[in-house]
Structure formats: structure tokens, C-alpha cells
Amino acid sequence: SVAEGPFITGENIDTSSDLMLAQMLQMEFDREYDAQLRREEKKFNGDSKVSISFENYRKVHPFDSDSSEDEVDWQDTRHDPYRADKPTTTPKKGFIGKGKDITTKHDEVVCGRKNTARMENFAPEFQVGDGIGMDLKLSNQVFNALKQHAYSEERRSARLHEKKEHSTAEKAVDPKTRLLLYKMVNSGMLETITGCISTGKESVVFHAYGGRYVHCFTNEEDKVIPPECAIKVFKTTLNEFKNRDKYIKDDYRFKDRFSKLNPRKIIRMWAEKEMHNLTRMQNAGIPCPEVVALKKHVLVMSFIGQDQAPAPKLKDVKLSSEDMKKAYYQVLNMMQRLYKECNLVHADLSEYNMLWHEGKVVWLIDVSQSVEPTHPHGLEFLFRDCRNVSQFFQKGGVIEALNERELFNAVSNLNITADNEMDFQAEIEALEKMNEDHVQKHGKKTSTFPSDGDPPICGE
Ligand code: ADP
Ligand code: MN
Numbered sequence: 001s002v003a004e005g006p007f008i009t010g011e012n013i014d015t016s017s018d019l020m021l022a023q024m025l026q027m028e029f030d031r032e033y034d035a036q037l038r039r040e041e042k043k044f045n046g047d048s049k050v051s052i053s054f055e056n057y058r059k060v061h062p063f064d065s066d067s068s069e070d071e072v073d074w075q076d077t078r079h080d081p082y083r084a085d086k087p088t089t090t091p092k093k094g095f096i097g098k099g100k101d102i103t104t105k106h107d108e109v110v111c112g113r114k115n116t117a118r119m120e121n122f123a124p125e126f127q128v129g130d131g132i133g134m135d136l137k138l139s140n141q142v143f144n145a146l147k148q149h150a151y152s153e154e155r156r157s158a159r160l161h162e163k164k165e166h167s168t169a170e171k172a173v174d175p176k177t178r179l180l181l182y183k184m185v186n187s188g189m190l191e192t193i194t195g196c197i198s199t200g201k202e203s204v205v206f207h208a209y210g211g212r213y214v215h216c217f218t219n220e221e222d223k224v225i226p227p228e229c230a231i232k233v234f235k236t237t238l239n240e241f242k243n244r245d246k247y248i249k250d251d252y253r254f255k256d257r258f259s260k261l262n263p264r265k266i267i268r269m270w271a272e273k274e275m276h277n278l279t280r281m282q283n284a285g286i287p288c289p290e291v292v293a294l295k296k297h298v299l300v301m302s303f304i305g306q307d308q309a310p311a312p313k314l315k316d317v318k319l320s321s322e323d324m325k326k327a328y329y330q331v332l333n334m335m336q337r338l339y340k341e342c343n344l345v346h347a348d349l350s351e352y353n354m355l356w357h358e359g360k361v362v363w364l365i366d367v368s369q370s371v372e373p374t375h376p377h378g379l380e381f382l383f384r385d386c387r388n389v390s391q392f393f394q395k396g397g398v399i400e401a402l403n404e405r406e407l408f409n410a411v412s413n414l415n416i417t418a419d420n421e422m423d424f425q426a427e428i429e430a431l432e433k434m435n436e437d438h439v440q441k442h443g444k445k446t447s448t449f450p451s452d453g454d455p456p457i458c459g460e
Contacts, residue, residue, distance in 0.1 A: 015198050030059030110138020119143075132356040152434045173204060177233055180298050181206075182406035188212050189225060189293060190300070197230065197310050202270075203368075206231040207308050208300075210292075228303035229292055230310075234271050234368070240275040271299045274368035277344060287336050287363040303353050306364050311363065314392070315351035321397055323360075328393040328401055330362045335389070335411045343448075344370045344380050351392045373412065373449065376434055413447060 037054050045051040115138035116131040131138070138146070173181070184190045191209035198205040210225035272292055278301065281288045289301035305311040319327060331354065338344050346353070346367060355368040371378050386407040391399035404411060405424050409415055414431070418424040431449060 034058045041380070053453075063072055099146065108139075109137055112139065115140065115143035119146065119318060122147070123154040125149045126153055171298065173233055177298065180295055181231070181233075184231075184293070184298075184300065185211070190229060190231075193231065194308055204233045204235065206233070207303060207310070222281075223292075226302035228306070228308070230289060230301050230303045232271070232274070232299045234267050234297040234299070264279075268297050270368045271297045273297055273370075274366075277342075277367040277370045280342040280344060280369065281338065281364065284337050285336055285343070287357070287361050288367070289363075289365060304357050304365065309354035311357040313352055314356055314362065316356040317356045319356070319396070324393065324396045325398050325400065326360075327356065327362050328396075328398045331389055331393070331405070332402075332410065334362070334364060335385070335407075338364075338370075339373060339382070339411050343372050345373050345375070345382040346370050346385050347378075347381035350388040374439075376432055376436055378414070379414075379432055380425075382412060383425070383428055386411065412449070 037057055041052070041054040044054075095298065113132075113135070116136045119128040119138075120133060122128060142148075174432060181190075181193055185193060188211045191211045193206050193208040195207060196204060197207050208229045208231055209228050210227050212225065273289050275294045278288055278291050282290055289304060292300040292302065294300070303310070314327065335346070335349070338346060344367070346364065347369045348366055349364075353364065355363045355365060357363050373379065373382065375381070387404040390401060390404040390407050394403070400409075405416070405418070405421075408424075416424055416427045418427050435449065
């Protein structure tokens, strides 16, 4: 914005903007700073053959400034390829030959050749042709103009390159993951990966257009790929995952494997876990992303949303009170089916992980941490889910919304009677402990909790 500010042209100087004034002052300061720097550089280097550049300390980078002080010094011989091995190199005294045949370093022909040779120092993409081979002699003026042009071309291509990198998945993932993503596109499974939807602590999610078929990821050659996909890349930086240990460590489904695995493999297990959980939900008809493919720590699923725009999270939509009520009953129903039919507790259920799709249906996402109810902390997770859901809908004005304890009972059908949070929590922990003791006695496969028959499935 600085470059386009009106003060550049000297017209319409708007002195009412403090920002503008500050920028003008900063620019002036930078100029003076750089001028001083140049003086210091000159003083430091003196007449020395080897000079040290202070360029990196400049405020206004010479490539970005319009300053004409950045003229090329054609006597700069730092990277002169002629210098080393050409016989015409000017010796120290500044000239060769004798009498009439004397040739100084300012000789037009010598300079011209030098300039031609220096073109080799331009960026590799800048085509200069074989000037040396045809004994081209460039005047200083022409050389300077070419050099300026070469610089600006370099800058332009750097800018284009930067843009390209930002617009794709490239920057957010490590090279190995990038390769995995490329392979998915290469195999035809994905058409294009358009960009990043979300960067969380533990995962990065990309949007992609689906390709034609699954090639090497499953055996079903002609599995239909959804037109739009979400790619969830589980982050391979390990520290974020440490605090998730408790979810997976005690999950009997993963118990045998956990102890033997290195952290990298554990991260793959999160992706695998999400896949299994999504499949269970899919089978129970709960609205959730459909699994497309799993490759290492990368999970491809159907995209909830349209035209690259993900469906909004419940936290981000403003629903009418009627829709809010509908959403509540959907969520209640899903929680019950998740518990009863999928034998799962979401364990991170909140308005952040529920999407409002097509203006009418709540979809559940983010189930990598979901556990079975008999997980040693399963009921605590369920209670937390219930608290989040209950609070969200009660605050959202749904008078029918059960409170967290009622909701817990409605989902689990455990009929815990405590009427305050403390006692309720204590009973939950007692149940978990009872279950653990049962596991200790009867081997790893756990029983379900004793309940009063099937929980009532709530419709809308
Ligand atoms: P995290 O562990 O980072 O919360 P999520 O699975 O919740 O991972 O995904 C992060 C965000 O990415 C979500 O809030 C949602 O906006 C978006 N997202 C994830 N999966 C999908 C999907 N299948 N379709 C559309 N958007 C998705
Ligand atoms: Mn999430």
C-alpha cells in the first residue's frame, strides 16, 4: 500500500491520516538510514580489492526501491569471469602495452567484452545467448539497462512463484506428505487439491476435487470418488499428540499395538481410528463424511459443503429458533445412535465439530478421538460432550434442551440419579472403575454397561 499511496506522486497529500504520515516518515527514515549505510560501507571498504556489502542491512531493499542510486557500478569486478583466465585482464597499474598501443581498463573493447561476460551472472532463467562466442561488446549503458531488466524479471518470477506456493497445499505440509498428496492426484483418485480449509493443532484439512477412481488405495478399482473431497492430514509433529495418549492408550481396540509403536505410527493410528469411527457412523446412517481412502496419516473423505466452501460449523451459523430446535433434536438423536448403534462416544463433541449442511442437517465430523463407552474414561468424555451440547442449545434458546445430566442419561440410558454435578461425576467414575475391575477379571473384551434396556431413540 505504501507504493501506491498518493504521497508518491506528490499530489493530493492527505495529511489527515496518521498511518499515512507515519508511513511517509518511516520511508524517509529508511532512505536516510540506507544512505548512511552506504557511506559506512564505502568507508569500510575503502580502496580494498575485496569489498564487503552491507546490502542485507538496508531498510529499503534496492530491488524494491525506485531509487536511481542503485546504478550498476561497471567497475565492480567481484564475479568477473574474464578476470581469472583471460590474457586481456588489466594489470594492477591499470594499463597494458607500451606507447601508442597502450590499453587501459577503460578501453571500450575490453569493457564491452567484460560486460558481455558479466551477463552470465544474471539469473539462469534470463536468456542472454552466446554473447561471448560472438565476441559481443556491450557498452556500459546497454549493460546497465540489461542488468536492471534482469533484476526486475527475477523479482517478477519470484513473486509469481510465491503466489503459486501460497495457493496450494504445498506450504502447510512436509515433503513426505506432499509426495503422498501428489500420488493421490497422480493416481487419478483426486482431480486437484485446491487449498487449505483449516489448520488446527493436530491436523490440516484441504479441499480437493475428486478424480475418477481409486487406483492403488483400495482393491475396488471403480469405487466412485465424491465430486469434492476433504483431505485431513494428521500432523506429524509429535508434541501436540502427547496429551491425546489417554484417548488411545486405554482403548482396548488399540491396546495390543500401542506399546510396540513409535510415535509416527501412533499418529497414523489416529487417522486409522477416524476412518474406523466414520465407517461405523456411516453404517448407522449418521450424517458424517464418507471415507474415501486412508494412506498413512492422510485421510481422504467426502467434503461437507459445496464449491470449495465447507458447511459452516454450528458455532458460526445464526439459526432461527425453529432451526435451532431442529438441530437440537438431530444432535440428540445422533448422540443416541452413536452410543447405541456405533458403540461410540464422540469425545470432542461441541458446536465446533458439528456442521450445518444445506441449511437443514447437522453433520458430525472430527471423530479421531472417539472411543467406545467402556473406554476407562469413556463416560467422562460422554458427560463432557453432553455438557457442551446442552449448554450450546440452552444458550441458543432451545427450551426443550435437556440439561447435561438428563442428556447423559438419555444417551447412555444409565439412569444416574444424582441431582448435582459433583455426585453425578462421582457416580460416573464409580461406573468406570467397576467396568475396569470387570475387565481385569474377565480379560480385555469389556462388557457393556448395565442399563435399563435400550435407550429411547428420539426422533425430531
Ligand atoms: P481438527 O482436529 O483440526 O478440529 P476437524 O476434523 O475438526 O479437525 O477439521 C477441521 C475443520 O476442517 C473443520 O472444522 C471443518 O471446518 C473442516 N472439515 C473437516 N472435515 C471436513 C469435511 N469432510 N468437509 C468439510 N469440511 C471439513
Ligand atoms: Mn475439529
